[in-house]
Amino acid sequence: MGIISLEHSDRLYWLGRYTERFFTTIKALGRQFDKMIGTSHGYTDYLDCFGLPDIYTDNRSFFRSMLFDKNNANSANYSLERAYDNGIVLREEISTDSLSFLQMAMDTIAKAEQEHNGNVRLALLPLEDIIYSFWGSINEHIYDDEIRNIIYIGKTVERLDMYIRMKYPFERVEKEFIRLLKNLNRVPKGTPYRYNTKYLSDLVEILGTQEDYRRDSEKAVDSLGHLFDTEEVFV
């Protein structure tokens, strides 16, 4: 185990989460954009997934806010900024190369925002490539499996959270859950990101069958949120 502080392990986890939130948001908004063509207020199903009110005048204002508005905690840009905030204090762990992909993503999204009349969706396409490259770079530059595992746990927890909220098909969710279980199994006892048994058991139960998943998805999101709560000791 390399020398890494608790603060940095926390940063790594949240770097994983925010980068994934950004990526999944971009992809989801791309699909939503397609669904909205020829509709007015064709985005309400998206807002419903996150329990958000419709405060938008039209499709365009929704789309731009969800993409670019740094004050909107649900926007892609907000998540990217938070990812960068976590990444910038991890340079020596993740490398300047990895960090450069986040900077590149910020530059790309800033450029897309300027293109008021152009095809925003097209301007955003390189972002997917950039984030895939970021993960490749992370994999390349973090030699310590345990440290690398923390960032991947963050990534998988976030993906699962987003997928469940957005009601992704059971097969997709199940695959991500298996991935998370594999990551969690690599965490040594007595270290942060060692799962809380109770909440993990809940997740195993809820995500065990398609029916349970459909019925208890809200509970699954809640259990995911408590997955790393310190275990209570009962006497």
Added chain:
Amino acid sequence: MIGVINMTQQVQFTKAVGNASEINELLRRYGVKFGIYKNGVFKEQFFPFDPIPRVITAEDFGSMEKGLAQRVNALNEFLYDIYHEKKIVRDGIIPEDFIYISKGYLAECEGVTPKNKVYSHISGIDLVQAKNGEWYILEDNLRIPSGASYPLIARDLTRIAAPQAFEENSVVDNRGYAELLKETMENVNCGGARAILTPGRYNAAYFEHSYLAELTGSVLVQNDELFVEDNILYHHTYSGGKSRIGVLYRRIADEYLDPLTFLPESLIGIPNLMEAYRSGNVGIINAPGNGVADDKGIYYFVPKMIKYYLDEEPILKNAPTYLPFYEEDMKYVMANLDKLVIKDVAEAGGYGVVFGNDLTKEKLEDFRKTIIAEPRRFIAQEVIDFLDLPIVEGDKTVMRKADLRAFVLSGAETKVWASGLTRFSRNPDSFVVNSSQGGGFKDTWVLSR
């Protein structure tokens, strides 16, 4: 003229490097930034880079290298002497006023000998080149000089954007800085990991802290990740354990280092760090207390130190400097105030620098009174007509004032990094080149032949 690159050569370098935009684009991509506080708000800015390098001939660098190493060796001797026997004061070379009034003198460091007697491990020496090719030392920075990371990464990226420039010119590769720094850190490592202590992301030089940690394989830490136990410095590890730190390259000022020794209100220090240091259990880079040697008032005495400690003639000259503290110098300063540049010895970063010819008559008179009232607070220097360097501005090349920060690393030997940070003023009428005041930077090429 020896040491001055002629215009034909300069055009050749300019052409070789080509367009600034690609390199600046790359610098942007790699997040080469510095932080600045304006009206209490922190802002991160990209550090404007000019692609036309400052070029130093091999011959010129050879002599500069000797001069810089000589100067830093003398300064290290001085620091040891001041915190021990104070022979230089006793022998009347430097008046004791200049030692004990200096904010940089720390009584808490009396009698402390850092490992291998090195105080200034990383020295940033600021120079300017006059139009006749002569180099002058402007100031010594022996506390936490910053800036090496910028030409370091700029060179790497320029080699990507303009490889032809390095095919056509024999430039000494400057990318060994990290290795040099690592050697310097290891020379005073008291057993344990190497760490770089940063005040955090919102420090002006955070890019540099994190980049150097990455390149040297050091742990980048903030104070709350460190603690001292039984006079040994440790790092809290992720799994709840501890790991020993053997050398700490701290990027925070002396007075904030240890709240139990210096400022009790410091929130960025490590309690008992000085005890661990005094016990010889951790190397601190640069040693606390160095401020007494890079005080602008002490600068005047450095050539005398070289003669005193090394019995050598100084190779590099100071800019002609006057100390109003001395009666004769005070007379000269009063008679020539409108022609001189006056520096407040307590200030840094380009602040506290006043050009006499910029002041109105009234302000000049007010300033005169301040100098008379506080003669120890100021030094006065002749304005050196220093060489302008070309910079790209839009599609034109314009000439601007520039200085050079050379980096001297003192490990087992004193080595001068064959590069340096060339900072330039973007304002045509200004001599102030500091990044905090809008200046940009250039790479510094040392030719190998």
